[in-house]
Amino acid sequence: MAIDAANPVPPVRPRPAGEAQIGAHVPPELVRRTGMPFGEDFNAGPHAYMAALHQTQPPIFYDVSPMCNAWQLIKHEDALFALRHPEIFGNEGGSPFPRDHDDYFYLLPVEIDPPHHRKYRNIVDPLFSPQGVLKLEGKIRKLANDLIDEVIDKGECEFTTDFGRPLPVSVFLDLMGLPQDKRDTFVQWAINLLHTQDRALMVETMNLVTGYLKQVIAEKQANPDDGVISRIAHAEVDGRPMAPKEIFGFVFFLFIGGLDTVFAVLNNIWLWMAENPDRRQEIIGRPDDIDKVVEELLRRWGVTFSGRSVLQDFEMRGVQMKAGDRITCLLPACNFDPDVFPDPLKVDFDRPRKTILAFTVGVHSCMGAHLARLEIKIALQEWLKRIPDFRVKPGAVIEYKPGAVIGPESVPLVW
Amino acid sequence: MPRVIYIEHDGTRHEVDVPVGENVMRGALYNDLPGIVGECGGACSCATCHCYVDAAWADKVLPPISETERELLEGAAAAVRPESRLSCQIAVSPELDGLIVHLPEHQF
Numbered sequence: 001m002a003i004d005a006a007n008p009v010p011p012v013r014p015r016p017a018g019e020a021q022i023g024a025h026v027p028p029e030l031v032r033r034t035g036m037p038f039g040e041d042f043n044a045g046p047h048a049y050m051a052a053l054h055q056t057q058p059p060i061f062y063d064v065s066p067m068c069n070a071w072q073l074i075k076h077e078d079a080l081f082a083l084r085h086p087e088i089f090g091n092e093g094g095s096p097f098p099r100d101h102d103d104y105f106y107l108l109p110v111e112i113d114p115p116h117h118r119k120y121r122n123i124v125d126p127l128f129s130p131q132g133v134l135k136l137e138g139k140i141r142k143l144a145n146d147l148i149d150e151v152i153d154k155g156e157c158e159f160t161t162d163f164g165r166p167l168p169v170s171v172f173l174d175l176m177g178l179p180q181d182k183r184d185t186f187v188q189w190a191i192n193l194l195h196t197q198d199r200a201l202m203v204e205t206m207n208l209v210t211g212y213l214k215q216v217i218a219e220k221q222a223n224p225d226d227g228v229i230s231r232i233a234h235a236e237v238d239g240r241p242m243a244p245k246e247i248f249g250f251v252f253f254l255f256i257g258g259l260d261t262v263f264a265v266l267n268n269i270w271l272w273m274a275e276n277p278d279r280r281q282e283i284i285g286r287p288d289d290i291d292k293v294v295e296e297l298l299r300r301w302g303v304t305f306s307g308r309s310v311l312q313d314f315e316m317r318g319v320q321m322k323a324g325d326r327i328t329c330l331l332p333a334c335n336f337d338p339d340v341f342p343d344p345l346k347v348d349f350d351r352p353r354k355t356i357l358a359f360t361v362g363v364h365s366c367m368g369a370h371l372a373r374l375e376i377k378i379a380l381q382e383w384l385k386r387i388p389d390f391r392v393k394p395g396a397v398i399e400y401k402p403g404a405v406i407g408p409e410s411v412p413l414v415w
Numbered sequence: 416m417p418r419v420i421y422i423e424h425d426g427t428r429h430e431v432d433v434p435v436g437e438n439v440m441r442g443a444l445y446n447d448l449p450g451i452v453g454e455c456g457g458a459c460s461c462a463t464c465h466c467y468v469d470a471a472w473a474d475k476v477l478p479p480i481s482e483t484e485r486e487l488l489e490g491a492a493a494a495v496r497p498e499s500r501l502s503c504q505i506a507v508s509p510e511l512d513g514l515i516v517h518l519p520e521h522q523f
Contacts, residue, residue, distance in 0.1 A: 080523070084454075084523050115447070118444060118447055119447075121444075122444070122445055125441075125444070125456065128456070129441070129456060129457055130456070130457055130458055131436075295460070352486075353460075353483070353486050353487065353490075354490075355460075355461055355490075356460075359455075361454050361455075361461065362452075362454055363452070363454065365454045365455065365456065367456070369455065369456060369458065370456060370457075370458055373458070
């Protein structure tokens with residue numbers, strides 16, 4: 001079906017959810033109610049939980065939840081296939097954000113499948129290419145050191161709010177052309193959209209975000225600057241200016257994508273380093289291998305999932321999927337597939353190079369991946385240079401933030 | 416602006432002007448050419464922008480192949496040949512004006 005992003009319409013197939021909407025084609029022996037990503041078992045240790053799925057569950061199972069019923073893919077091979085075949089596993093309606101059906105918009109470019117997808121990516125890809133993000137290196141290093149300056153003499157910090165959040169979010173706001181002084185508000189909005197099962201709160205937050213971004217877009221249209229929002233607001237596709245719905249959907253999607261993810265990755269990595277001084281020393285002792293280090297840490301500490309809609313009846317590993325079904329690629333679980341990454345929970349910087357799924361793959365692979373890699377690399381280099389020894393504050397209890405971006409709620413550190 | 420010639424597996428020929436400093440992978444993506452995916456965006460961390468450099472260019476000065484690129488090429492979907500490269504690793508320069516690359520049937 002051709003999608004016209006300038007004139008979006010709500011998806012024709014509603015998202016199946018709950019006990020009443022388990023399709024007749026779903027074999028009862030494959031039905032599970034795991035509670036991911038909100039259940040207690042899951043949040044007791046999300047990464048270990050997802051690694052154990054390879055022992056506790058069949059390779060494809062059907063998870064029933066009040067938010068969405070979906071086939072769960074945990075094999076590396078299956079996720080690569082699904083994510084690389086948008087003609088079978090498409091993105092229309094793949095995203096759970098509640099939208100007003102009378103003022104509907106698509107999330108661009110993620111909900112647009114080929115061939116139209118590429119023209120939107122072309123607008124921003126040069127900024128997010130490896131060379132594009134390198135222009136930000138000096139700024140990111142300075143910001144990292146400014147944040148370290150704030151805490152180094154105190155001998156302690158709460159990592160997530162003192163470093164993990166402000167580093168990537170500040171970089172992102174600069175890149176977008178958004179004000180730094182609203183940083184905490186933006187992050188709270190992202191949390192309300194991504195870490196709740198409260199539909200009313202999601203809708204209320206959507207309204208706040210929508211109103212705010214529409215105002216920002218209007219300002220950028222009147223007063224262009226060199227930020228990403230302005231670039232999108234003035235971009236053309238197919239030789240015409242983008243429609244208001246296209247501009248809004250694009251800006252909204254980047255806004256949501258940029259606030260929460262690197263933050264969660266950093267929090268996971270710093271908790272692990274605090275608990276593993278010998279591995280921290282290994283990173284410090286191998287400065288020339290920093291790119292390998294970052295890649296392996298991204299494999300080990302993936303933070304999110306990737307959903308798709310089944311567009312045509314399709315059989316995978318003997319499991320019959322029907323058009324209208326949903327799938328979720330449990331990306332961290334796929335990064336723990338023991339057939340591809342033996343001893344998967346072990347952090348091993350010398351693993352043979354394999355495709356990791358931290359950023360998904362295929363046409364919709366994360367456009368911020370290079371920025372994320374650069375931020376993580378700089379964060380490791382600058383922090384370990386100045387605070388090489390640190391540990392979790394005695395008595396601190398680590399709890400995971402429930403929801404679709406996986407990371408500890410707080411990481412109190414001392415040194 | 417240097418011109419790069421992409422020849423699809425079925426022989427379809429595309430001539431594209433690619434700015435100096437861009438790479439051969441992006442030249443294809445920006446012009447919607449089929450045959451190159453580039454799913455990692457040019458980080459030398461997937462192998463979905465595989466191409467074969469035309470024999471006429473074999474002795475020309477292309478950017479050298481890194482150890483990482485060589486490792487990744489081992490995992491490429493289509494047959495790997497001596498003239499195989501990842502097109503994201505070929506930066507376009509004035510000397511490469513007229514470069515011909517052949518695209519494999521599959522990238523994954």
